[in-house]
Amino acid sequence: MDVKYLSDDKGKITGVFIAIEEWERLQKQYGIKEEALADSGAKLQQSLAEALKKVKPE
16 A cells, blocks of 8 residues: 655644545445545544554554
8 A cells, every 4th residue: 555644844744645546445345435424534534544554553
């Protein structure tokens, strides 16, 4: 997975960018529905955190 970290002018990581192909794979893997995104921000965040741990263990 090609992950790019976004940071502010102080170097603090403020976001993560993933390719659309990866996003679509994660949607399929974790059953993320486009219409449910507004209502499931916490679930989406948790799912992405779990996916990132698999790619980049702490």
